[in-house]
Amino acid sequence: MTRINKKAVVKYSANQMYALVNNIEAYPDFLPWCTGASITSRDSDTLIAVVSISISRIKKVFITQNTMQQDSSISMKLIKGPFKKLNGEWKFQNNSEGGSIVSLNMEFEFKNKLLKY
Template sequence: MTVIQRSAIVPFEAERMYALVNDVAGYPAFLPWCRQATVLEAGEDTLSASMELHKGPLHYTLTTRNDMTPGESIRMTLVDGPFKHLNGFWQFKPLGETGCDVSLQLEFEFQNRMVAMALGKTFDHIANTLVDSFCERAFQLYGAG
């Protein structure tokens, strides 16, 4: 199983970063590998969403259930996709008036060796750059903080 952990300190409130990550339908606007994102079901503290992920000739659909603590965290669990196991945890920790610490932990294992060979490098790249992508988007939307 692969485990990836990334974090960044940004000059934005935790609630703003949480809202950005939680806006799944907005992903195609700034994540070049996300062709489409659809919210399938949304509640006060849960969300199910499906994304079409593309990188070159490769594409696949990933569906997760997200359990949320508004403004603080989002826990993602695999519903459907090319994985045997996929869990993710976003956390947004306020740092007083200086911003917040955004962290992501992803644990995943592909369904089989063939899928791992086809999608492994692509998904590793996506997972390793996800926090940076959201930070860049925050600067585009919110300015310098």
């Protein structure tokens, strides 16, 4: 299983960073490996996202259920895709010195071991 734990201090507010991460349809505009992204359903605090990725010649689509707490956090849980497991959480916190602290904690495991490489 692969785990990612990243934290960054950025010059943008927690609100701005939350809006960026939650703007799933715009992912292809700034993530070079993302070839498509859409939201198939949305209510006040959850959404279903479909994301298409292409790395080298490998093209995959995965679907997540995202649960949001406005300007504070976004949790992701795999519904369908090339993963055996995919869970993650973004957290956004305003920094007293300006800007914000953004953290991403994610764990995933591919169904096909060859995709790991």
